[in-house]
Amino acid sequence: MNLKPLHALAGAAVLAMAATSANAAVTFIGYGTDLGEGETLITDFEGGPTLAEVLLAQPGFTLSGDAELFTGSITGLTAAPAFSADTRDTTQYLSLTDADQVAVLTTPGVSALSFYVGSLDSYNSFTFQLADGTSQVVTGAMLAALPGMAANGSQTGFTSNGRLTFSFDSAITQATFQSGGAALEISDITAVTLVPEPATWAMMILGFGGVGGLLRQRRAGLLAA
Ligand SMILES: [Ca+2]
């Protein structure tokens, strides 16, 4: 069976989703293991065993919560995300196996956040805190309504295993992962980090200039002494 045309269809599913107060843009690429445009890896969930001890590849991010890390699959509990119809993530990944568990990622403010999700279920949920003070909840059931996506828990399907990318009208400062049951599986998280605004750059340059001026004054003082 050749899945390529269907894969391309899933890849083209870029759309705006009406959320409560802000617009959410969601992209899903079935089996999309490559990083998206401008994205850098934040974590692939190596390290541990607690979430606070997971290795984070970029400064300014924190991970916390009581969700667990798994390698491989446990029938009825957690399934390693599928990278194709017959290959899976063989490394450690994040899994929320019951409704009491939570994983929270805080960011320095990013314009887009992306996760490789495995066997998406309708009761999986992502809650985003935005820089404008609002929060947005996106559930698996909402995502299943988008073309090229399913939230049926399929452990091999390309419509339920792939890279999900979210962006909103405002920068994302925090993402909370939850699941109504077994399980929400995440292989990695990537982000598009915000470039400082021109006004911030100007202030930084002024700041550096100030430091230089101070050093020159000190040096002049030393020479005079
Ligand atoms: Ca991993």
Ligand SMILES: [Ca+2]
């Ligand atoms: Ca699942």
